[in-house]
Amino acid sequence: MEFFLVQLLNGISYGLLLFMLSSGLTIVFSLMGVLNFAHASFYMLGAYFAYQVSTVLGFWAGLVVAPLLVGLVGMAVERYGLRQVHKHGHVAELLFTFGLAYLIEEAVHLIWGRSALEYRVPPELDGPIFQIMGSPYPMYRTFMMLVSVAMLVSIWLALTRTRIGLVIQAALSHPETVEALGHNVPRVFMLVFGGGAALAGLAGVIGGAAFVTDPGMAVSVGPIVFVIVVVGGMGSLAGAFVASLLIGCLQNFSISLDWSLAGLFSWFGWMVGPDTPLWSLWNVKLSQAAPVLPYLLMVLMLIFRPKGLMGTREG
Amino acid sequence: MSTLRYRPLDLGRWIVWGATALLFALAPLMSDASFVLTLLSQMGILIIFALSYNMLLGQGGMLSFGHAVYSGLGAYFTVHALNLVGKGAFWFPVTLLPLVGGLAGLAFGLIFGYVTTKKSGTTFAMISLGIGEMVYACVLMFPAFFGGEGGISTNRVVGEPVLGLTYGPALQVYYLIAAWAFVSMAAMFALTQTPLGRMANAVRDNPERAEFVGYNTQRVRYLQMCLSAFFAGVAGGLSCINYEIVSAENVSALRSGGVLIATFIGGVGLFFGPILGAIVFTLFAIALSGFTKAWLLYLGLFFLAMVLYAPGGLAWLIAIQIPVLRARRFSELLWPYALALAAGLMLLCGLIGAVEMIYHLSLESAEESVIALAGLEVDVRALPSWLAVGALLAAGGVAMRHASRFVSARWHAIQQDIQRGAA
Amino acid sequence: MNGAAAIELLDVRKQFGATRIIQGVNLSVRQGERLAIIGPNGAGKSTLFNLISGRFPLTSGRIRLNGQDITGLPPYRINRLGLSRSFQVTNIFHRMSVYENIRCGVLWSLGYKYSFWHPVNRLRDVQRRAEETMERIGLARRRNVQAGVLSYAEQRALEIGITIAGGAEVILLDEPTAGMSRTETAQAVELIRTVTEGKTLIMVEHDMGVVFGLADRISVLVYGEVIATDTPEAVRANPAVQEAYLGGMHKEAAA
Ligand SMILES: Nc1ncnc2c1ncn2[C@@H]1O[C@H](COP(=O)(O)OP(=O)(O)O)[C@@H](O)[C@H]1O
Ligand SMILES: [Mg+2]
Numbered sequence: 001m002e003f004f005l006v007q008l009l010n011g012i013s014y015g016l017l018l019f020m021l022s023s024g025l026t027i028v029f030s031l032m033g034v035l036n037f038a039h040a041s042f043y044m045l046g047a048y049f050a051y052q053v054s055t056v057l058g059f060w061a062g063l064v065v066a067p068l069l070v071g072l073v074g075m076a077v078e079r080y081g082l083r084q085v086h087k088h089g090h091v092a093e094l095l096f097t098f099g100l101a102y103l104i105e106e107a108v109h110l111i112w113g114r115s116a117l118e119y120r121v122p123p124e125l126d127g128p129i130f131q132i133m134g135s136p137y138p139m140y141r142t143f144m145m146l147v148s149v150a151m152l153v154s155i156w157l158a159l160t161r162t163r164i165g166l167v168i169q170a171a172l173s174h175p176e177t178v179e180a181l182g183h184n185v186p187r188v189f190m191l192v193f194g195g196g197a198a199l200a201g202l203a204g205v206i207g208g209a210a211f212v213t214d215p216g217m218a219v220s221v222g223p224i225v226f227v228i229v230v231v232g233g234m235g236s237l238a239g240a241f242v243a244s245l246l247i248g249c250l251q252n253f254s255i256s257l258d259w260s261l262a263g264l265f266s267w268f269g270w271m272v273g274p275d276t277p278l279w280s281l282w283n284v285k286l287s288q289a290a291p292v293l294p295y296l297l298m299v300l301m302l303i304f305r306p307k308g309l310m311g312t313r314e315g
Numbered sequence: 316m317s318t319l320r321y322r323p324l325d326l327g328r329w330i331v332w333g334a335t336a337l338l339f340a341l342a343p344l345m346s347d348a349s350f351v352l353t354l355l356s357q358m359g360i361l362i363i364f365a366l367s368y369n370m371l372l373g374q375g376g377m378l379s380f381g382h383a384v385y386s387g388l389g390a391y392f393t394v395h396a397l398n399l400v401g402k403g404a405f406w407f408p409v410t411l412l413p414l415v416g417g418l419a420g421l422a423f424g425l426i427f428g429y430v431t432t433k434k435s436g437t438t439f440a441m442i443s444l445g446i447g448e449m450v451y452a453c454v455l456m457f458p459a460f461f462g463g464e465g466g467i468s469t470n471r472v473v474g475e476p477v478l479g480l481t482y483g484p485a486l487q488v489y490y491l492i493a494a495w496a497f498v499s500m501a502a503m504f505a506l507t508q509t510p511l512g513r514m515a516n517a518v519r520d521n522p523e524r525a526e527f528v529g530y531n532t533q534r535v536r537y538l539q540m541c542l543s544a545f546f547a548g549v550a551g552g553l554s555c556i557n558y559e560i561v562s563a564e565n566v567s568a569l570r571s572g573g574v575l576i577a578t579f580i581g582g583v584g585l586f587f588g589p590i591l592g593a594i595v596f597t598l599f600a601i602a603l604s605g606f607t608k609a610w611l612l613y614l615g616l617f618f619l620a621m622v623l624y625a626p627g628g629l630a631w632l633i634a635i636q637i638p639v640l641r642a643r644r645f646s647e648l649l650w651p652y653a654l655a656l657a658a659g660l661m662l663l664c665g666l667i668g669a670v671e672m673i674y675h676l677s678l679e680s681a682e683e684s685v686i687a688l689a690g691l692e693v694d695v696r697a698l699p700s701w702l703a704v705g706a707l708l709a710a711g712g713v714a715m716r717h718a719s720r721f722v723s724a725r726w727h728a729i730q731q732d733i734q735r736g737a738a
Numbered sequence: 739m740n741g742a743a744a745i746e747l748l749d750v751r752k753q754f755g756a757t758r759i760i761q762g763v764n765l766s767v768r769q770g771e772r773l774a775i776i777g778p779n780g781a782g783k784s785t786l787f788n789l790i791s792g793r794f795p796l797t798s799g800r801i802r803l804n805g806q807d808i809t810g811l812p813p814y815r816i817n818r819l820g821l822s823r824s825f826q827v828t829n830i831f832h833r834m835s836v837y838e839n840i841r842c843g844v845l846w847s848l849g850y851k852y853s854f855w856h857p858v859n860r861l862r863d864v865q866r867r868a869e870e871t872m873e874r875i876g877l878a879r880r881r882n883v884q885a886g887v888l889s890y891a892e893q894r895a896l897e898i899g900i901t902i903a904g905g906a907e908v909i910l911l912d913e914p915t916a917g918m919s920r921t922e923t924a925q926a927v928e929l930i931r932t933v934t935e936g937k938t939l940i941m942v943e944h945d946m947g948v949v950f951g952l953a954d955r956i957s958v959l960v961y962g963e964v965i966a967t968d969t970p971e972a973v974r975a976n977p978a979v980q981e982a983y984l985g986g987m988h989k990e991a992a993a
Contacts, residue, residue, distance in 0.1 A: 226441045
């Protein structure tokens with residue numbers, strides 16, 4: 001029970017972090033039709049910028065400054081890159097962001113080197129905050145959740161209370177009407193793209209400190225975020241939210257369980273041992289299979305419910 | 316009349332294919348250096364892989380981020396077949412072993428393709444990425460079959476030599492690769508000229524209309540995908556024979572990204588584009604990686620520049636010169652081209668200077684602050700070096716702006732004349 | 739076989755969200771007949787075509803093609819059963835040549851399906867049919883031109899060419915002359931008349947001259963309902979039609 005609660009909380013905090021990433025990706029996708037392959041690279045940039053800032057001004061300055069910087073980078077990318085390839089269609093845009101992801105990773109190699117950075121949780125957030133049935137729960141995890149929820153609320157306010165928010169909402173439900181809204185569409189695009197990048201940057205700041213800040217962090221989280229968008233349903237914010245939590249929990253639970261199919265079989269009374277055909281398949285522990293599960297979920301979703309959890313559009 | 320029209324075209328085709336075969340046969344004579352042979356073998360494999368990738372991207376409009384799945388799994392099955400032959404479990408000529416890779420690729424194409432080709436466009440791209448990640452994770456999960464991180468090594472010199480071919484010497488391996496590359500090339504070209512090949516183009520251009528002339532677009536994409544996976548598997552089989560090792564890297568996202576970049580740089584719109592791309596990419600990878608650790612950065616920049624300014628790739632850049640050459644107007648472009656080239660070189664020098672200097676600074680090499688760039692001693696901690704690099708970049712940028720205006724003005728004038736002449 | 743129904747619509751309905759666009763259409767078109775569908779903009783004519791050809795699913799009702807139920811079939815299955823359509827907004831393969839466009843319309847009907855073993859340039863029957871079709875739509879001389887750079891009228895002709903190339907027995911044309919000049923329209927009407935000789939034709943058309951010249955019968959669609967189906971003369975004289983449609987047209991023209 002205690003194990004369950006701790007894992008659940010960890011799953012939720014990780015899921016919320018994933019939602020910080022997938023929400024930006026979803027909004028940009030719905031509004032502009034651009035699937036930003038470099039989205040996870042902005043996540044990585046957030047962590048690196050925050051590290052750089054924190055070496056001079058401390059963690060809290062990094063928390064504020066780094067997402068803003070990443071947002072600026074995002075706006076520049078939209079203005080000087082994406083807008084140019086827009087006329088060649090969505091595949092060209094995707095290729096552009098793919099190249100960009102490649103480039104950002106190499107630039108990070110170039111500037112910060114290939115090994116992980118010493119970017120750590122600040123001392124004031126280190127240590128336990130409360131006890132769950134006798135075992136301590138880390139303060140930083142709680143802080144992660146707080147930031148994510150604060151961000152969730154601000155996204156929601158921005159979507160419902162501002163003019164740009166209304167444009168975005170209209171775009172989410174009726175993508176074809178964006179052009180007709182009479183706003184300065186290129187400017188809206190630039191701001192939204194920058195905003196999405198800043199969100200990813202923020203996720204990078206807190207995720208980088210919680211997990212690891214190294215040049216592989218974009219590649220390790222990027223595909224998961226894409227899976228979330230597919231599983232949630234392309235262009236659905238609510239779907240992305242549910243899928244983020246789902247995958248966050250799935251990953252946290254699976255890495256700590258050593259169930260296997262062989263165990264399941266023996267539970268039914270079928271004995272399988274090393275001589276059984278395909279033994280290595282039956283004997284895989286859930287914890288070993290953890291990296292595959294999100295993708296498996298995606299494949300199953302595509303076969304049985306191609307629209308995704310809450311999608312309305314056929315891709 | 317219509318039969319007559321095809322005769323000269325057929326003749327041209329014979330010449331092109333003959334020349335290609337000759338090129339493959341004579342290429343190793345260029346030099347005795349062993350790295351040339353390594354380079355050529357790698358090119359041959361990548362040519363097949365890139366052409367098979369272009370069956371998706373260029374011909375079917377499917378942008379895949381997971382094509383290494385098919386070549387990689389093809390390679391794994393080939394390595395097991397080769398090892399079994401080595402143990403004497405059964406007899407199979409090494410010459411035909413890439414076929415095993417191809418069939419494995421085809422089999423996985425049939426399985427995974429069924430899922431990925433349910434969608435097209437952006438969603439297809441995402442799913443292909445997901446499948447790629449899934450297979451990569453699986454490869455690490457089953458070390459018994461895939462050999463874990465270290466992979467599986469093999470020895471290609473097995474069994475009785477057939478027709479005297481042992482595949483011990485690298486030259487024999489090169490000719491094996493060349494022969495397979497040539498046959499695959501011809502087969503993939505022939506495929507573009509079949510009903511399925513033509514309809515793959517139609518589905519790429521306008522999937523909706525294709526449905527209203529009787530074609531199930533999903534089925535067209537699926538079949539195209541399976542055939543493409545077959546050739547990817549052949550490329551994987553050849554790489555297994557060439558390197559005598561297959562590891563998780565063979566199915567990695569890095570490989571998938573590499574073939575995408577190679578194909579795109581070469582040009583997706585023309586059949587020979589990916590061949591060009593494979594050659595350029597291999598040169599980049601082998602030649603440049605020896606000089607600088609930042610070669611991937613240069614490759615990325617080159618790729619982005621192509622996406623932004625020449626989305627048709629190198630093949631397209633070459634092809635659009637042909638009408639100008641025909642109209643005998645190319646000489647008017649020489650001067651603008653030369654200027655653009657000079658400006659480009661200036662930009663490139665500035666860029667290389669900046670990249671190499673930053674790289675040096677970050678490489679925690681505190682002791683040494685002087686590096687050699689193009690024969691010059693450059694102190695990366697001195698202001699003048701940075702000023703020089705900055706000046707090069709700025710001047711190159713300005714020059715490039717002017718040169719590109721000059722080129723495009725001349726270009727448009729010539730195009731207009733050509734069109735007026737045709738009308 | 740004249741007399742048997744080529745197309746039958748039984749109480750066909752279509753809603754987009756809560757909006758009812760097609761509200762219970764019943765229609766029967768005999769084999770070999772030419773039916774024109776007229777009606778004001780937004781009446782649902784194109785939507786009706788989209789339902790018949792399988793582009794949209796029906797909300798309710800049945801559709802039969804030559805007696806066979808085709809409700810809910812995907813477009814390619816319906817096409818294989820011998821129904822072919824054109825689009826109001828030109829819908830061609832822009833990056834392919836005229837010849838290749840037409841060939842796309844031919845391949846399935848001659849049984850080549852998804853073949854990846856026939857070299858397409860050696861298929862004499864495909865070649866003959868494609869050349870013939872190009873001849874008929876008057877684009878033989880533009881054979882190797884990329885479809886995207888054709889003039890508007892030529893693209894409309896190509897649209898019809900792709901539609902008829904497969905030799906379907908039932909042809910649906912959605913505003914084939916929209917946006918054409920007088921002379922172009924006259925040519926297009928001649929083209930339509932010859933290429934649909936002996937076939938069942940359903941067409942949406944705004945130009946009354948075209949409609950009265952070509953059609954055996956006319957259906958008037960208003961707000962998703964067929965208010966009359968009759969011979970051209972009878973429709974012209976029908977007071978309800980005049981009220982709902984022709985009168986409206988005059989008012990529109992006056993405004
Ligand atoms: N895919 C769609 N989604 C929602 N509404 C549609 C769709 N297609 C058509 N409509 C609506 O249906 C009505 C009829 O359109 P249409 O069939 O194109 O009219 P017509 O061809 O008679 O001019 C219009 O009001 C149009 O807005
Ligand atoms: Mg209409």
